[in-house]
Amino acid sequence: MSQPKDFGFGEDEKLLRDSARKFLSDTLPVDKLRKLVAGDHVEAYESAVQPLGYDENLWKQIVELGWTTLAIPEEAGGAGMKVVAVAAIAEEAGRAALPSPLIPTLIATAVLCEAKSAAASSALGRIAAGEAASIAITNAQGSWEPTDTDVVASQSGNETTLSGTASFVQDARKVSFFVVSAKNSSGIGLYVVDADAPGVTIRPDQIVDLTRDQARVEFKDVVIAADKVVATDGLEALRRATPSMLVIVAADLCGAAEWQLQTTAEYAKVRTQFDHPLGFFQAVKHPIVNAMIDIDRAKSLTYAAACEIDSEQATAEVAARMAKSAASDAAAFICSRSVQLHGGIGFTWECDVHIYFKRQKHNQMLYGDGIYQRSKLGEML
Amino acid sequence: MARKDTPEQAEFREHCRRWLGENRPAPPAVRLPEMAIEVSTEDHMGYLSDWQNKCWEAGLVGSDYPKEYGGGGNHGFLRIANQEMSKAGTPFLINVIGLGMAAPTILHHGTEEQKRLYLKPLLAAEEIWCQGFSEPGAGSDLASAQTSAVRDGDNWIINGHKVWTSLATFSKWMILLARHSNDHKYNGLTYFVAPIADTPGVTVRPLIKITGGTGFNEVLFEDVVISDNMRLDEIGKGWTVAMTTLTHERGAAEGAGSGGGAGVEERIEGLVALAKKTPRGNGTAWDDPVLRDRIIQVAIRANGLRQTMRRGRVEGLIDHPMRLPLQGKVVMTELMQDAAAIGMEIAGAASSLYIRDENAPDQGDWPLGYMNSYGMTIAAGTSEVQRNILGERVLGLAKSK
Numbered sequence: 001m002s003q004p005k006d007f008g009f010g011e012d013e014k015l016l017r018d019s020a021r022k023f024l025s026d027t028l029p030v031d032k033l034r035k036l037v038a039g040d041h042v043e044a045y046e047s048a049v050q051p052l053g054y055d056e057n058l059w060k061q062i063v064e065l066g067w068t069t070l071a072i073p074e075e076a077g078g079a080g081m082k083v084v085a086v087a088a089i090a091e092e093a094g095r096a097a098l099p100s101p102l103i104p105t106l107i108a109t110a111v112l113c114e115a116k117s118a119a120a121s122s123a124l125g126r127i128a129a130g131e132a133a134s135i136a137i138t139n140a141q142g143s144w145e146p147t148d149t150d151v152v153a154s155q156s157g158n159e160t161t162l163s164g165t166a167s168f169v170q171d172a173r174k175v176s177f178f179v180v181s182a183k184n185s186s187g188i189g190l191y192v193v194d195a196d197a198p199g200v201t202i203r204p205d206q207i208v209d210l211t212r213d214q215a216r217v218e219f220k221d222v223v224i225a226a227d228k229v230v231a232t233d234g235l236e237a238l239r240r241a242t243p244s245m246l247v248i249v250a251a252d253l254c255g256a257a258e259w260q261l262q263t264t265a266e267y268a269k270v271r272t273q274f275d276h277p278l279g280f281f282q283a284v285k286h287p288i289v290n291a292m293i294d295i296d297r298a299k300s301l302t303y304a305a306a307c308e309i310d311s312e313q314a315t316a317e318v319a320a321r322m323a324k325s326a327a328s329d330a331a332a333f334i335c336s337r338s339v340q341l342h343g344g345i346g347f348t349w350e351c352d353v354h355i356y357f358k359r360q361k362h363n364q365m366l367y368g369d370g371i372y373q374r375s376k377l378g379e380m381l
Numbered sequence: 382m383a384r385k386d387t388p389e390q391a392e393f394r395e396h397c398r399r400w401l402g403e404n405r406p407a408p409p410a411v412r413l414p415e416m417a418i419e420v421s422t423e424d425h426m427g428y429l430s431d432w433q434n435k436c437w438e439a440g441l442v443g444s445d446y447p448k449e450y451g452g453g454g455n456h457g458f459l460r461i462a463n464q465e466m467s468k469a470g471t472p473f474l475i476n477v478i479g480l481g482m483a484a485p486t487i488l489h490h491g492t493e494e495q496k497r498l499y500l501k502p503l504l505a506a507e508e509i510w511c512q513g514f515s516e517p518g519a520g521s522d523l524a525s526a527q528t529s530a531v532r533d534g535d536n537w538i539i540n541g542h543k544v545w546t547s548l549a550t551f552s553k554w555m556i557l558l559a560r561h562s563n564d565h566k567y568n569g570l571t572y573f574v575a576p577i578a579d580t581p582g583v584t585v586r587p588l589i590k591i592t593g594g595t596g597f598n599e600v601l602f603e604d605v606v607i608s609d610n611m612r613l614d615e616i617g618k619g620w621t622v623a624m625t626t627l628t629h630e631r632g633a634a635e636g637a638g639s640g641g642g643a644g645v646e647e648r649i650e651g652l653v654a655l656a657k658k659t660p661r662g663n664g665t666a667w668d669d670p671v672l673r674d675r676i677i678q679v680a681i682r683a684n685g686l687r688q689t690m691r692r693g694r695v696e697g698l699i700d701h702p703m704r705l706p707l708q709g710k711v712v713m714t715e716l717m718q719d720a721a722a723i724g725m726e727i728a729g730a731a732s733s734l735y736i737r738d739e740n741a742p743d744q745g746d747w748p749l750g751y752m753n754s755y756g757m758t759i760a761a762g763t764s765e766v767q768r769n770i771l772g773e774r775v776l777g778l779a780k781s782k
Contacts, residue, residue: 006695014697258700265776279778282769288776289768293708296692297685303698304688322681374677375670381653381677 007307008084016070016081017088023065024096027058030352037099037210041349049204052173052213054099059174063130068105071113071244076121077128083244084306087251091299094255097359099211101174103252104134108179110244111135112230114237115190119230123179123192132174136166136193136217137181137238144368146238151182151219153189160184160224162191162199165216170366172202172215180219181234190234191224198222209362210355243309243320245367250302250320250327253363257295257327260334260356264288264341271343278341287337294330301326318380325373331360332370386461393444393458397465400439405471406432415746415753417477418547419596426509426551429475433506441466442474443504446488451501467644478548479503479510483556486626487574490614499554499574511552513543513575513600514623521766523558524566524620528602530559530573537561537612539575539582539605545760549585549598553578558623561616570619574611581605592752630761645683645713648720648750652676655742656727666727676727679720686712704775711767714757721751 028036037053038044044051062068071086072078086106093102109127112120127133139150151164162182169178172195180191193200199222205214231237265288268279278284305319313319338353339346346353368376386394409428413420420426436442437451441462446452466474474480480503487499502508519526528541539559549555555575562569577583582605587595614622656667656676666672689712692698693705724747725732734741736749758764772778 005691007692007698009695009697017697265778268778277779279772279776280781282765282781285772285778285781286765286768288778289771292704292771292776293712296689296705296708297682297712299698300688300692301681301685303692303695304684319684322684325677326681326685371674374674374681377677377680378670378673381680 003307003311003313007303008082008310009088009303013082013085013088016085017092020065020067020089020092021095023061024092024098027061028055028096028098030355033097033099033211033355034352038349038355044210045206050206050213052099053210054174059100059102059132062100062102067102068109068130068132069128071106071109072124072128073113076124078124082306082310083247084303084310086244087247087302087306090248090251091255091302094252094257094359094363095259097211097256097259097356101132101134101171103248104170104175105132106248107170107241107245108133108135110248111179111190111237111241114240115230115234116237117230119192119227122227123177123230126177131176132171133177133179134170134172134175135181136169136172136178138166138168140165140167140216142168144372146181146235146242147188149181149183149188151180153182153184153191153224155185158226160191160226160229162193162219162222162224165218167216168205169215169217171212172217173204173213178217179230180217181238184232186233188235188238189232190230190237192228192230193219193222193224207362209358211359212362242367243305243316246320246324246373247302247305247309249363249366250298250305250323253327253331253360254295254299254302256356256360256363257291257298257331257334260331260338260353260360261288261291261295263353263356264291264334264338267342284341288341291330291334291337294326294333298323298327298330318377321373321377321380324368325370325377328364328368328373329370331364335360335364387457389455390457390461393440393455394461394465397441397462398469400441401465401469401471404435404439405469406435413472414594414596415750417473417475418756419594419753420475420548420551421595426475429472430506430509432472433474433476436462436466436474437505442480442506443484443500446484446500446504450488450496451504474506476503476506476509478512478552478556479508479554482512482626482630483510483554483574485629486556486572486622487613489625490572490618490622492610494610495574495613503554508553509548509551510554510556511546511549511577511600512626513546513555513557514626515545516542517544521763523623524570526558526560526570528557528559530561530571532561532609533606535609536606537573537609539573539602539607541602543600543602544588545597546585546600547597549577549600550587555600556613556626558619565617567620568617570623571616572613572619572622573607574613575602575605575607576611590752591755592749627761645686645716645720648717649676649680649683651743651746652679652720652724652727655724655747659727659729659731659742661729666729672723672727675723679716679723682712682716683720686716701775704771707767707771707775710761711758711764711771714754715764718751718754718758721747721754725751 067089069078070081074080112124139148153162177194180193181188199220201218203216207214269277271278301323305323308316308319335357345351440453444453444455444458444462448454530537555577557573557575560569561571582603584601585598587598659666728742731742736745769781773780
């Protein structure tokens with residue numbers, strides 16, 4: 001399939017993106033976000049269990065707007081849109097630092113779409129009906145390799161049971177089911193497990209990022225019905241879904257980075273020192289410009305990778321790893337500059353930049369930072 | 382929107398391919414330098430002007446210029462011709478300053494008479510052009526140029542000192558920024574096309590580059606008399622006219638240029654190839670994860686630049702109309718510089734071997750390319766000036782002067 005020169009970003013995608021941007025800027029302006037996630041530092045960081053800090057009503061509206069069903073095929077009840085549309089929505093979620101299970105649900109959708117089984121279709125149907133999901137595929141070490149999982153699926157007769165712990169599960173307390181990877185006799189299987197199934201215990205992590213939750217999910221002899229076995233050999237599905245997972249997080253990184261850039265540039269216009277706005281000084285101006293160049297590179301690579309996935313290019317994984325590398329590094333740089341160039345106020349809880357800083361540092365590492373992506377690329381080039 | 386060839390353009394593209402396939406010249410006796418502005422021998426100049434002349438006759442040069450000025454009178458053909466010449470890897474076009482800067486400036490600001498007089502011989506490489514903007518005291522702050530132009534009846538008397546003048550020894554004409562008045566910094570500038578070959582009072586002296594190569598010069602004007610009909614646009618409009626020239630120069634620096642020369646993708650492929658063939662320990666440089674990470678970083682930047690140029694044509698994915706176009710020059714030239722620097726690091730001890738050493742990796746291109754890359758990050762507005770422009774025009778930050 002040849003690639004469209006415009007990344008496949010046409011009128012429909014633009015309309016979707018513009019309406020998402022408007023919806024989020026209307027319903028979740030940054031002062032509301034701050035009240036939601038960073039109202040009180042003691043509550044945020046010293047509660048026995050961290051507060052969820054998200055607006056369930058807003059989430060219901062997002063589901064009604066259809067953002068979670070974008071990538072679900074029409075036959076499973078979704079909109080069947082392209083990855084480039086999913087990237088556009090993820091970028092807006094990042095721009096708003098949206099606390100919600102949207103990103104994990106989009107990622108779980110990508111994995112389920114690749115599994116191509118009755119159980120996968122049925123799970124996609126649940127997402128299409130409004131449920132949220134998250135993948136649980138990471139071990140205690142935090143390995144991003146799909147072969148590494150601490151969960152084991154054992155078979156006795158017709159019955160499959162899961163035991164072990166999945167770590168670093170994103171937004172675990174906001175979703176109704178998990179797509180779990182587990183070692184079985186034929187390799188790595190994929191299983192749908194309801195969050196409230198007997199034997200499942202969610203142990204929330206105490207995390208830095210205020211805009212999401214994360215947990216270890218323990219499975220103790222959790223019985224898996226036959227219609228919840230997404231794949232007995234799920235490694236290929238995980239590998240094929242990897243480019244989409246990376247693009248979704250890269251797009252979130254780009255959107256949030258743009259907010260950090262504009263906020264920092266704005267501060268450099270209004271804050272005056274030594275009789276000049278900060279932006280007058282090239283030691284301030286040039287790093288902000290460098291951040292812009294980095295962000296533009298990351299955004300271009302992200303949409304290019306989305307387009308490669310949509311047009312089924314063999315090089316889609318290369319493109320996606322380049323995008324995630326560029327987006328992770330761009331985010332790391334604007335994180336650093338956004339705090340530094342805000343000066344003393346940037347070091348405080350009352351300044352909004354820390355909310356984005358924390359989300360970005362989390363996203364930077366998620367599914368592998370720049371160094372990790374480039375080490376994978378080294379095996380491919 | 383992405384550009385697609387019209388039927389006429391597709392036919393022209395086919396013509397270019399066929400013609401270039403059939404008319405590729407035999408290489409010259411001595412290897413050509415990397416870029417047109419480095420040409421320093423009569424042999425190379427003769428070889429390359431003949432080539433440009435043939436390309437012009439075949440319709441591959443000046444394709445979009447009006448017919449009455451020696452062009453092809455077409456629309457959207459120039460881009461195609463440049464793409465096909467670049468793909469074919471045929472020699473570069475020699476009259477780069479003329480094609481990239483003087484011609485568009487004359488077309489935009491010249492009188493009918495000037496257009497008829499200058500453009501055709503420029504396109505046909507019968508007359509070579511150079512640029513007289515920078516001075517010893519006017520680099521990044523170009524508007525502080527002091528070369529004077531004093532009105533004397535129907536003539537102007539020029540006195541001053543221009544530097545970094547590529548191709549001056551071969552040039553018949555120079556686009557010249559001069560000062561007719563000291564009362565205003567910007568409005569005191571006037572733009573001329575000055576004859577410099579066999580002109581009384583003009584001295585051209587070669588400047589030796591960091592690479593040891595020649596190719597650019599300094600040009601001294603001592604009471605040089607030029608006619609008022611060599612003035613381009615109005616008295617006092619020099620800065621505006623110069624901005625037209627610089628806009629085209631920066632575009633040319635991004636590689637929209639005129640065929641030939643190592644492109645970014647070629648540079649990156651060269652880096653990977655060099656790493657894979659350079660022994661390091663028990664393996665190759667490519668097996669060194671630190672070096673490999675650095676190579677992949679520039680590979681990502683190169684692809685990023687390509688995708689940014691693609692995104693620049695997608696209306697829905699642009700935040701500010703000038704944001705991507707104004708980045709091109711600084712991003713491209715710094716990428717080329719960093720790629721060449723890494724090439725030297727991969728070559729290691731052998732990066733010490735220069736172009737005349739038979740053991741030099743890739744004929745010494747890595748140290749040569751690295752040194753030459755500073756010409757690109759300094760010319761047409763340094764990277765520092767580019768960052769000021771981006772910060773001020775795109776992000777709205779306070780002006781730094």
